[in-house]
Amino acid sequence: MSDTMLLDAPAEGYVTADGRQIGPVVMDLKNITLRFGGVVAIKDISFDIRQGEIRAIIGPNGAGKSSMLNVISGFYVPQEGEVWFKGYRRGPMRPYQVARLGIARTFQNIALFDGMSVLDNIMTGRLNKTKSGFLSQALWWGPAEREEIANREQVEKIIDFLEIQNIRKTPVGRLPYGLKKRVELARALAAEPQILLLDEPMAGMNVEEKEDMSRFILDVNDEFGTTTVLIEHDMGVVMDLSDRVVVMDYGRKIGDGTPDEVRNNQEVIDAYLGVAHD
Amino acid sequence: MAQQAEPADAGLQSIPALLARNAERLGGRPAYREKEFGIWQSWSWAEAEKEIRALALGMLNLGLAPGDHVAVIGRNRPAHYWAMIAAQMCGAVPVPLYQDAVAEEMSYVLGHCGARFVICGDQEQVDKVLEVQEHAPGVEQIIYTDKRGMRKYDHSRMNALEDVQSEGRAAAQRLSAELDARIAALDYDSTCVMLYTSGTTGKPKGVVLSNRNIIETARNTSEFDKLTYRDEVLAYLPMAWVGDFIFSMGQATWTGFTVNCPESAATMMTDLREIGPTYFFAPPRVFEGQLTNVMIRMEDAGRFKRWLFRHYMKVANRVGPSLLDRKPVGLGGRLAYGLGKLFIYGPLKNTLGYSRIRVGYTAGEAIGPEIFDFYRSLGINLKQLYGQTEASVFITQQPDGGVRSDTVGVPSPGVELKIGDTGEVFYRSPGTFVEYYQNPESTASTKDPEGWVATGDAGFFDQETGQLRIIDRAKDVGKMADGTMFAPKFVENKLKFYPNILEAVVLGNGRDYCTAMINIDLSAVGNWAERNNIAYASYQELAGHPHVYAAIRSHVEEVNRSVAEDPMLSGCQIHRFLVLHKELDADDGELTRTRKVRRAVIAEKFSDLVTALYDGSDTVYTETEVTYEDGRKGKIKATLKLENAEVVPGDEQKVAAE
Numbered sequence: 001m002s003d004t005m006l007l008d009a010p011a012e013g014y015v016t017a018d019g020r021q022i023g024p025v026v027m028d029l030k031n032i033t034l035r036f037g038g039v040v041a042i043k044d045i046s047f048d049i050r051q052g053e054i055r056a057i058i059g060p061n062g063a064g065k066s067s068m069l070n071v072i073s074g075f076y077v078p079q080e081g082e083v084w085f086k087g088y089r090r091g092p093m094r095p096y097q098v099a100r101l102g103i104a105r106t107f108q109n110i111a112l113f114d115g116m117s118v119l120d121n122i123m124t125g126r127l128n129k130t131k132s133g134f135l136s137q138a139l140w141w142g143p144a145e146r147e148e149i150a151n152r153e154q155v156e157k158i159i160d161f162l163e164i165q166n167i168r169k170t171p172v173g174r175l176p177y178g179l180k181k182r183v184e185l186a187r188a189l190a191a192e193p194q195i196l197l198l199d200e201p202m203a204g205m206n207v208e209e210k211e212d213m214s215r216f217i218l219d220v221n222d223e224f225g226t227t228t229v230l231i232e233h234d235m236g237v238v239m240d241l242s243d244r245v246v247v248m249d250y251g252r253k254i255g256d257g258t259p260d261e262v263r264n265n266q267e268v269i270d271a272y273l274g275v276a277h278d
Numbered sequence: 279m280a281q282q283a284e285p286a287d288a289g290l291q292s293i294p295a296l297l298a299r300n301a302e303r304l305g306g307r308p309a310y311r312e313k314e315f316g317i318w319q320s321w322s323w324a325e326a327e328k329e330i331r332a333l334a335l336g337m338l339n340l341g342l343a344p345g346d347h348v349a350v351i352g353r354n355r356p357a358h359y360w361a362m363i364a365a366q367m368c369g370a371v372p373v374p375l376y377q378d379a380v381a382e383e384m385s386y387v388l389g390h391c392g393a394r395f396v397i398c399g400d401q402e403q404v405d406k407v408l409e410v411q412e413h414a415p416g417v418e419q420i421i422y423t424d425k426r427g428m429r430k431y432d433h434s435r436m437n438a439l440e441d442v443q444s445e446g447r448a449a450a451q452r453l454s455a456e457l458d459a460r461i462a463a464l465d466y467d468s469t470c471v472m473l474y475t476s477g478t479t480g481k482p483k484g485v486v487l488s489n490r491n492i493i494e495t496a497r498n499t500s501e502f503d504k505l506t507y508r509d510e511v512l513a514y515l516p517m518a519w520v521g522d523f524i525f526s527m528g529q530a531t532w533t534g535f536t537v538n539c540p541e542s543a544a545t546m547m548t549d550l551r552e553i554g555p556t557y558f559f560a561p562p563r564v565f566e567g568q569l570t571n572v573m574i575r576m577e578d579a580g581r582f583k584r585w586l587f588r589h590y591m592k593v594a595n596r597v598g599p600s601l602l603d604r605k606p607v608g609l610g611g612r613l614a615y616g617l618g619k620l621f622i623y624g625p626l627k628n629t630l631g632y633s634r635i636r637v638g639y640t641a642g643e644a645i646g647p648e649i650f651d652f653y654r655s656l657g658i659n660l661k662q663l664y665g666q667t668e669a670s671v672f673i674t675q676q677p678d679g680g681v682r683s684d685t686v687g688v689p690s691p692g693v694e695l696k697i698g699d700t701g702e703v704f705y706r707s708p709g710t711f712v713e714y715y716q717n718p719e720s721t722a723s724t725k726d727p728e729g730w731v732a733t734g735d736a737g738f739f740d741q742e743t744g745q746l747r748i749i750d751r752a753k754d755v756g757k758m759a760d761g762t763m764f765a766p767k768f769v770e771n772k773l774k775f776y777p778n779i780l781e782a783v784v785l786g787n788g789r790d791y792c793t794a795m796i797n798i799d800l801s802a803v804g805n806w807a808e809r810n811n812i813a814y815a816s817y818q819e820l821a822g823h824p825h826v827y828a829a830i831r832s833h834v835e836e837v838n839r840s841v842a843e844d845p846m847l848s849g850c851q852i853h854r855f856l857v858l859h860k861e862l863d864a865d866d867g868e869l870t871r872t873r874k875v876r877r878a879v880i881a882e883k884f885s886d887l888v889t890a891l892y893d894g895s896d897t898v899y900t901e902t903e904v905t906y907e908d909g910r911k912g913k914i915k916a917t918l919k920l921e922n923a924e925v926v927p928g929d930e931q932k933v934a935a936e
Binding site: 018152153156160161166168219222223 | 314315316317426427429430541542544545548
């Protein structure tokens with residue numbers, strides 16, 4: 001493993017070349033090992049995620065990237081190792097607890113409600129910000145009404161931000177693939193996440209859609225300072241977008257650092273060019 | 279609150295003065311609306327005046343001087359209209375620019391007008407301005423409306439519009455006297471706006487329009503159509519276009535009606551429905567597109583609905599236009615139309631967003647008579663106007679009750695018209711521009727000392743209605759061998775109204791008779807072929823198919839019959855035609871990028887076809903070079919058929935085909 005300059009960056013954070021503020025470590029993963037029966041998906045991996053950065057996880061198919069993302073989100077609980085989030089060690093959690101912690105994600109295969117409008121889909125992202133009780137919601141009275149208006153305002157800001165005003169009322173099932181991905185991002189943003197997990201946000205997109213999505217990911221990070229962890233296969237996109245990259249292969253971590261450092265790492269090159277494994 | 283905005287008196291000689299009057303008399307009425315965050319936000323005249331004044335103070339604070347130019351680049355938003363009025367308040371000249379212009383086009387215009395301040399809609403426009411800064415060294419301050427993505431820019435000479443306003447409010451005590459003095463100094467002769475002509479030939483020219491031009495034109499035309507403060511418009515056409523300036527600034531401040539700005543270009547149709555404007559302008563392609571949409575959706579509807587639609591559209595065609603023109607209609611017709619309104623027209627108009635239209639205009643190019651009649655038969659008062667930037671839009675317009683699809687109307691109030699010896703249309707009006715900015719030669723060659731301006735279009739007065747008819751660009755109008763007038767575009771437009779015909783080129787200048795080269799529309803003809811089990815392997819094969827030729831011939835003959843009805847142009851009937859084996863294409867230089875036919879190029883490139891059209895041969899073999907999209911060149915070989923079309927013999931028609 002190559003220790004790098006950025007891994008030694010001051011604990012309180014630093015400023016990137018393009019002027020973005022990167023803060024202290026917000027999530028620290030220590031010696032994570034994840035097994036499914038006899039299969040070892042993740043083998044003794046450690047890395048950290050800093051406040052406000054765009055952190056990419058790359059690797060060949062089956063390297064364990066999505067499993068890693070699920071560990072970060074708390075969906076999988078690793079058999080060994082520790083997950084530290086904002087200074088506390090995290091135990092097993094239920095999905096709603098994950099959401100309340102401020103972790104939102106998009107999925108490799110789009111997971112939206114096809115029959116619902118774009119607006120309603122994004123509104124579901126506000127669910128954990130809703131505090132009024134069942135009865136007042138059913139009657140849509142008092143606090144429930146006020147809360148819904150506040151939520152709608154937040155959602156409209158996101159709609160404006162992602163430039164999807166024209167499909168606000170369109171059922172998601174009628175949208176093309178690239179737009180569905182954008183709606184999914186919108187729903188994740190509606191939860192006002194502290195960490196945004198993107199599982200292959202560009203998969204299956206054409207060049208123009210990829211450019212749009214890249215711009216939105218950068219804008220989100222720039223505008224809201226959202227910490228972003230993304231898995232992506234398009235190397236051009238990864239190298240352009242991310243501040244730091246973790247490279248995985250066969251469940252191990254084989255590189256970690258800035259895009260340039262990773263690009264020149266012999267082990268990474270071997271993994272991608274396919275050198276025979278012992 | 280006043281019932282009606284009152285006519286001009288001596289004090290109302292500028293847009294800021296009109297604004298002040300509106301704030302006082304129509305204070306609570308909505309002046310601007312914009313859909314943002316999914317909700318229509320609105321500003322009353324009183325609120326708008328406060329916003330505009332704050333912006334003007336802010337600009338003053340940044341050092342805007344009288345006579346400076348302020349470029350405005352962005353989509354239709356209240357803030358951008360405010361910026362233009364604020365610039366006028368400071369004694370500066372607003373210069374709205376096309377927001378889709380690429381950086382190099384922008385660089386010429388910014389350099390030419392020497393803009394010191396630039397108002398940018400968003401990051402994209404700011405980037406363009408920064409990119410061309412070395413060609414436009416005069417730019418000192420950039421003010422942007424949308425803050426998104428702007429945080430990392432060097433802000434030493436850049437401000438958000440909101441911040442300029444708050445600084446203006448803070449500086450109110452210090453700068454109010456100065457601002458009031460500058461507003462008071464504005465009169466009828468001060469420049470209201472400078473607009474750049476699109477410049478299809480040569481460099482764009484800056485058309486200087488005075489307060490007199492804009493306000494007189496706005497007053498005359500508002501009275502012509504009885505516009506009041508209760509009207510609503512949707513501002514969605516480019517702000518750099520003179521029409522938008524007249525509608526959303528001139529007429530809006532004159533009458534005090536409401537200007538509605540859509541959320542984004544993509545939501546325009548939804549916003550149109552939500553607002554339901556009472557006064558509406560659109561180029562023909564918007565109406566065409568909507569009609570096509572309606573027709574396609576009706577094809578998918580159930581059988582009963584289709585029947586109902588067809589039946590009542592027939593009724594509408596029969597009595598709709600007469601009802602609209604208040605001509606007598608029988609009781610049966612009225613009753614049937616009433617039912618149609620209940621079942622079809624009402625809901626349809628509502629879907630299109632035209633429920634409340636009182637006055638609608640189309641202009642820019644010829645509109646197909648069927649399209650025009652479709653909207654009129656629904657009870658939508660769609661009319662045509664003819665104008666140009668140099669005239670502050672209005673030269674002629676159609677009065678209520680005098681609407682026809684082939685004329686452009688009577689002279690607008692205050693406009694004098696004359697037809698030159700060559701058939702070219704000249705006008706003189708209160709809206710006639712002051713000058714081309716820093717271009718006295720062009721000014722002198724366009725506007726004569728008496729104030730007559732050449733339009734560059736050939737036309738004549740229709741004997742029946744007394745309305746003006748535009749036939750063609752003056753330079754394209756010629757004479758045939760026997761001296762009758764030759765106006766190719768007049769005939770081409772008639773041909774192009776058939777969905778099967780995409781493009782047509784009519785030849786005949788200096789010849790004995792007219793001929794035509796025709797391009798089929800692959801989507802329409804291909805669709806027709808599919809439905810009729812006609813197999814074809816290529817565009818070329820379909821174009822040469824005998825059935826296609828037969829269909830085109832029937833179109834040509836119908837056009838001939840319609841052309842023959844026109845005594846002046848009956849010589850332009852088409853005697854022979856051919857269907858081209860390739861689509862005319864801008865890549866091959868046959869069309870301009872805006873899809874206008876380049877006659878000289880075509881005459882040269884297809885000279886063998888032209889010869890064949892006039893030497894009586896039945897077929898012609900030709901090879902044509904084409905450019906593929908990747909830039910490679912190839913050749914298309916084809917043997918084309920030439921066919922004769924029946925013509926209607928006119929009174930003095932000497933040549934009859936066969």
